[in-house]
Amino acid sequence: MNETNNPISEINIEIFSPQKRLKLRHIEKKNENEMEVDTDQDEIYKSRRLMIPGQSIAKEGEYLKGHGTFHFDGNLIASVCGNIERVNKLVSVRAFKSRYNGEIGDIIVGRITEIQGKRWKVDVNARQDYFLMLSAINLPGGIQRRRTSSDELQMRNLFVENDLVYAEVQQIMGDGSVAIHTRNLKYGKLQNGCFLKVPSNLMKRSKMHFHSLDECGVDVILGLNGYIWIADTEQQRKQQAFIQKHERENFDQPLVLPEDHKEITKESRERIARIKNSISLLAEGFMVIHPKSIMQVYKQSIKMALSAKDLLHPEYIRQITTYLSTLPLENDSNLDMHEYPEEQ
Amino acid sequence: MTNTRNDGRLNNQIRAFESEQSLLNKADGSARFTQNKSSVLAAVYGPIEVKNSRKQKILKSLIEVSFTPSVGNTTYLDKEKELLIKNALESIILTTLHPRTQISIIFQVFSDDGSIISCAINAACLALLDAGIEMQGLIGSVTLCYNHDKSIYLDPTAQEEKECKSLSVIAYGSQSSQIIMNKTEGTLSMDLYFKSLPLSKEACDKVISYIKLAVKNRIMGTISTNTTSTTIES
Amino acid sequence: MEAFQKIHPLEFYRKFLQRSVRPDGRSLNDIRKTSISTGAITTACGSSFVKIGNTSVICGIRSEVGIPSFENTDQQTNIFVNLELGPICSNIYSSTKPSEQAMSLSSKLNSLVKRLDIPKEDFYFDQEGKVLWYLYVDIYCLDYDGNIMDASILALISSLKNVKLPRGIIENTNEYYKDTEQLRSLQINHYLFPLSFSIIEDFILSDPSNQEEQLSTSNLTITLNENFEICLLSYSGIKPISETILQESFEKLKNRIEYLKSLIDSAQEH
Numbered sequence: 001m002n003e004t005n006n007p008i009s010e011i012n013i014e015i016f017s018p019q020k021r022l023k024l025r026h027i028e029k030k031n032e033n034e035m036e037v038d039t040d041q042d043e044i045y046k047s048r049r050l051m052i053p054g055q056s057i058a059k060e061g062e063y064l065k066g067h068g069t070f071h072f073d074g075n076l077i078a079s080v081c082g083n084i085e086r087v088n089k090l091v092s093v094r095a096f097k098s099r100y101n102g103e104i105g106d107i108i109v110g111r112i113t114e115i116q117g118k119r120w121k122v123d124v125n126a127r128q129d130y131f132l133m134l135s136a137i138n139l140p141g142g143i144q145r146r147r148t149s150s151d152e153l154q155m156r157n158l159f160v161e162n163d164l165v166y167a168e169v170q171q172i173m174g175d176g177s178v179a180i181h182t183r184n185l186k187y188g189k190l191q192n193g194c195f196l197k198v199p200s201n202l203m204k205r206s207k208m209h210f211h212s213l214d215e216c217g218v219d220v221i222l223g224l225n226g227y228i229w230i231a232d233t234e235q236q237r238k239q240q241a242f243i244q245k246h247e248r249e250n251f252d253q254p255l256v257l258p259e260d261h262k263e264i265t266k267e268s269r270e271r272i273a274r275i276k277n278s279i280s281l282l283a284e285g286f287m288v289i290h291p292k293s294i295m296q297v298y299k300q301s302i303k304m305a306l307s308a309k310d311l312l313h314p315e316y317i318r319q320i321t322t323y324l325s326t327l328p329l330e331n332d333s334n335l336d337m338h339e340y341p342e343e344q
Numbered sequence: 345m346t347n348t349r350n351d352g353r354l355n356n357q358i359r360a361f362e363s364e365q366s367l368l369n370k371a372d373g374s375a376r377f378t379q380n381k382s383s384v385l386a387a388v389y390g391p392i393e394v395k396n397s398r399k400q401k402i403l404k405s406l407i408e409v410s411f412t413p414s415v416g417n418t419t420y421l422d423k424e425k426e427l428l429i430k431n432a433l434e435s436i437i438l439t440t441l442h443p444r445t446q447i448s449i450i451f452q453v454f455s456d457d458g459s460i461i462s463c464a465i466n467a468a469c470l471a472l473l474d475a476g477i478e479m480q481g482l483i484g485s486v487t488l489c490y491n492h493d494k495s496i497y498l499d500p501t502a503q504e505e506k507e508c509k510s511l512s513v514i515a516y517g518s519q520s521s522q523i524i525m526n527k528t529e530g531t532l533s534m535d536l537y538f539k540s541l542p543l544s545k546e547a548c549d550k551v552i553s554y555i556k557l558a559v560k561n562r563i564m565g566t567i568s569t570n571t572t573s574t575t576i577e578s
Numbered sequence: 579m580e581a582f583q584k585i586h587p588l589e590f591y592r593k594f595l596q597r598s599v600r601p602d603g604r605s606l607n608d609i610r611k612t613s614i615s616t617g618a619i620t621t622a623c624g625s626s627f628v629k630i631g632n633t634s635v636i637c638g639i640r641s642e643v644g645i646p647s648f649e650n651t652d653q654q655t656n657i658f659v660n661l662e663l664g665p666i667c668s669n670i671y672s673s674t675k676p677s678e679q680a681m682s683l684s685s686k687l688n689s690l691v692k693r694l695d696i697p698k699e700d701f702y703f704d705q706e707g708k709v710l711w712y713l714y715v716d717i718y719c720l721d722y723d724g725n726i727m728d729a730s731i732l733a734l735i736s737s738l739k740n741v742k743l744p745r746g747i748i749e750n751t752n753e754y755y756k757d758t759e760q761l762r763s764l765q766i767n768h769y770l771f772p773l774s775f776s777i778i779e780d781f782i783l784s785d786p787s788n789q790e791e792q793l794s795t796s797n798l799t800i801t802l803n804e805n806f807e808i809c810l811l812s813y814s815g816i817k818p819i820s821e822t823i824l825q826e827s828f829e830k831l832k833n834r835i836e837y838l839k840s841l842i843d844s845a846q847e848h
Contacts, residue, residue: 050563052556053473054481054518068478070438072519079438079478081559095476096563097372099391127391127445423678424685431814522818528811529689534828537808541821
């Protein structure tokens with residue numbers, strides 16, 4: 001019975017060093033020491049601070065609560081593990097990893113999971129599957145006409161389960177469900193290429209999401225939800241021309257792509273593989289993904305005479321990410337890196 | 345008068361913790377929690393679309409727990425563990441923020457040397473933090489065993505669990521000093537039970553501070569390990 | 579009034595709970611009428627039937643012989659409990675998939691039975707104990723109106739006390755003969771007294787009905803034996819619970835122990 005009165009003796013704590021590490025980029029390097037000491041709970045520093053769920057940020061009335069916070073017992077408390085961000089009176093805590101949150105106008109790549117009545121359900125790495133309504137696509141033939149019941153019965157001819165679509169977020173309904181559309185010639189089904197998934201936090205909103213990397217002859221679509229599509233430029237152009245011709249002339253017949261349109265040479269396959277591994281390298285190093293950084297990694301890998309698969313090796317990943325972090329930050333408005341954590 | 349146990353610990357010593365986070369690529373969050381020979385991996389997927397639409401809840405997120413033992417198929421014992429863990433986690437996850445979605449937490453036991461439910465709950469807490477799911481606070485859990493000679497062992501091994509008179513799994517949160525989950529079995533006097541509650545609270549607090557430390561260590565990193573062995577070819 | 583109950587069940591209940599009553603007229607601490615009867619199933623070696631309010635549970639025990647297990651524990655390894663919640667008791671349960679709730683309750687009942695301290699000699703088939711009796715306890719819920727745990731525990735302990743096992747002899751190492759004239763019962767000196775609570779908002783309700791269980795945020799089941807020792811304590815729920823509420827619950831259970839003991843004993847006398 002004596003044991004219950006004793007305080008618990010020292011517990012041996014061993015922290016196994018994790019292999020994947022998220023390092024915060026310290027904006028002002030002299031604040032390094034401040035970051036490690038977790039003392040003052042009342043003030044919010046302008047630089048980033050790590051919050052843990054249950055940790056109190058401030059008293060209830062001082063700030064407006066944004067995402068990742070909630071009120072409890074007169075205090076404003078963080079609900080996720082992440083950085084505090086403050087914009088005037090609005091305080092929010094942004095988690096390092098979270099599911100994609102769609103906004104209207106976002107360009108995304110999605111995968112069809114289900115065919116329902118008059119709509120498809122599309123998986124976009126968000127909290128729920130998004131809807132692609134039958135009325136939100138371009139029917140073959142290009143004519144603007146009413147969707148009839150025979151269209152509804154022939155939905156399978158357009159998109160089947162596991163197809164990839166390139167689309168844009170159209171509308172967010174009152175109950176939180178999201179509708180996407182492909183009502184543009186550049187949107188639609190993606191075929192004959194390579195798919196890759198990265199954390200959606202690394203994708204940046206920019207003017208263009210479809211990038212044709214001329215130096216390697218590779219097309220890259222960077223969906224904001226973290227789904228990325230890589231394909232050979234030549235082949236895609238031929239394919240697109242064929243499809244458009246088919247649409248104009250004989251749209252009522254099933255689309256069959258001839259073999260020579262599907263052909264991709266060995267060299268371009270190598271290039272596609274290299275681009276894909278460059279993107280996963282950036283994802284591994286938790287760096288923002290956009291064409292400039294992809295090309296930097298690509299060029300560096302060629303300079304280092306690495307084969308495409310060497311880019312997956314942890315040693316080379318470390319070398320290249322270190323190299324990238326030494327490159328000067330460019331003053332491009334597209335590259336506002338202060339929003340996202342990066343490797344140091 | 346403290347007796348030492350088989351592995352040399354004192355009665356109120358917990359085994360050393362080890363943890364690893366973000367080990368799985370596909371899962372939204374994952375963590376592995378090890379206490380000497382008891383090791384559990386927790387993977388969190390969520391919030392995602394509800395797979396079985398009959399179970400969809402309109403106002404809240406559905407929490408699904410799946411517990412797979414290290415050896416054999418899941419039995420009714422594992423089902424009970426699933427329900428206990430599910431209720432414990434449901435009390436700290438803010439489920440009202442994600443209505444009509446599902447948060448799946450999947451456990452895989454690598455090795456079972458006692459206190460496995462506590463290990464699982466602690467692993468789940470780390471995995472939920474990794475996944476960025478909103479929580480009210482952190483949760484920590486310990487197991488206590490009460491012996492025939494009225495002594496209390498904290499964090500028993502499998503052998504100690506078999507030999508004890510009574511076993512108790514308890515979970516506390518970081519937000520309040522109230523019990524989130526408790527399951528006690530065996531014969532135990534009420535006095536002893538209530539006397540041991542502060543002990544278990546303190547132990548859970550230690551677990552929670554370990555969890556905080558592990559997360560901070562992972563994210564802040566130790567800056568020195570970064571640039572040691574890299575060469576850049578010109 | 580009925581429409582209000584269907585559309586806003588929580589509001590409906592809250593109006594009653596604020597005045598410390600429940601819609602069926604009970605106070606928050608009142609327990610429904612409990613009755614126990616044993617020996618209804620003659621083909622089983624022990625059986626009992628328990629009714630708490632509208633919840634009814636029937637329990638039957640069958641016995642088999644087998645070789646002793648090699649496990650060296652002082653816990654009971656001869657009794658296996660299985661609880662089934664089928665579609666007969668409620669429309670929530672399906673006939674094909676065993677419900678998770680049933681599995682979880684079976685696990686709790688098994689852990690209760692494991693530590694019951696029945697002397698090993700009671701299970702001997704023959705004089706030396708080369709072959710043992712194994713008991714399989716099957717509990718079926720016939721009508722589900724909440725508080726299945728209490729009913730099952732009472733059914734379990736009553737039917738175990740009701741068990742009558744014949745003596746036997748082994749001839750030629752594999753011929754077993756039962757002596758059906760001489761039946762003996764198990765020496766179970768312990769009792770199990772259960773009480774379950776549901777917590778709805780801040781109100782603690784003893785012996786919840788089905789409606790109350792569905793509205794509850796947390797559930798607490800406690801079981802004491804005749805020496806006021808805790809045999810099972812299970813708390814799980816969405817909100818945490820404080821120690822004072824636990825202590826109050828134990829007090830409420832202590833008040834009920836006399837009544838339950840008399841019920842179990844009188845059921846045995848028949």
